[in-house]
Amino acid sequence: LEDFMRYFVEYVQGAVSGFSRRLIDYAVGAGGLAKKAQELLQRPDIEKHLLRPAARYVHLSRVRLLDKEFRPWRPLGHSGISIDDHSLSKAYMPALCAAFDPSAAGGLWDETGRPLIDEAGHGTV
Numbered sequence: 001l002e003d004f005m006r007y008f009v010e011y012v013q014g015a016v017s018g019f020s021r022r023l024i025d026y027a028v029g030a031g032g033l034a035k036k037a038q039e040l041l042q043r044p045d046i047e048k049h050l051l052r053p054a055a056r057y058v059h060l061s062r063v064r065l066l067d068k069e070f071r072p073w074r075p076l077g078h079s080g081i082s083i084d085d086h087s088l089s090k091a092y093m094p095a096l097c098a099a100f101d102p103s104a105a106g107g108l109w110d111e112t113g114r115p116l117i118d119e120a121g122h123g124t125v
Contacts, residue, residue, distance in 0.1 A: 005037040007081045063111040066095035070109045 012033065013021050025032030040046060063073060073080060085091050098106025100121045108116045118124050 002038075002041060003076070003078045004081055005041060006034070007078055008083070009034045009037050011083055064116065065109045065111070066092065066099060067107070067109075068098075068105045070107065070113045070115075072113070073111065 012024075016024065028036045041051075065071070065073060095106055096108070098104035099108040099117050102119060102121045110116060114124075116124055
C-alpha cells in the first residue's frame with residue numbers, strides 16, 4: 001500500500017502542471033502531497049479500518065491477470081503499479097477481447113499462472 005501511495009502521488013504530480021502542483025502542495029500544507037499521503041497511512045483509524053482488515057482478506061481474494069503473457073504479480077512492487085492499466089475502454093476490454101481471440105496476443109490467467117482460456121478461445125474453468 002505504501003508503494004501504491006508513492007506511485008499515486010507521483011502520478012498526480014506528473015499529471016498536473018508545475019503551477020498546479022505548487023498550488024496543490026501549498027493547499028495540503030507543509031511537506032506537500034507526498035507527506036500528506038504518508039501521514040494518512042500512519043493514522044490509527046487507517047490502520048484499524050483499512051490496513052489490518054485488508055491483511056485478513058488477502059488470502060480470500062482471487063487475482064486474475066489479463067495481459068499479453070503471464071507475469072507473477074506478487075510481490076507487487078512500485079514498477080508493477082500502473083493506474084493507466086485500469087481503463088475499461090483502453091485496457092480491460094481490449095485485453096479481454098484478445099484473451100478470447102486465438103489470433104491475438106493475450107490471455108487470462110489465475111495468480112498461479114494457470115490459463116483460464118485455452119488456445120481455441122474457450123474457458124477452461
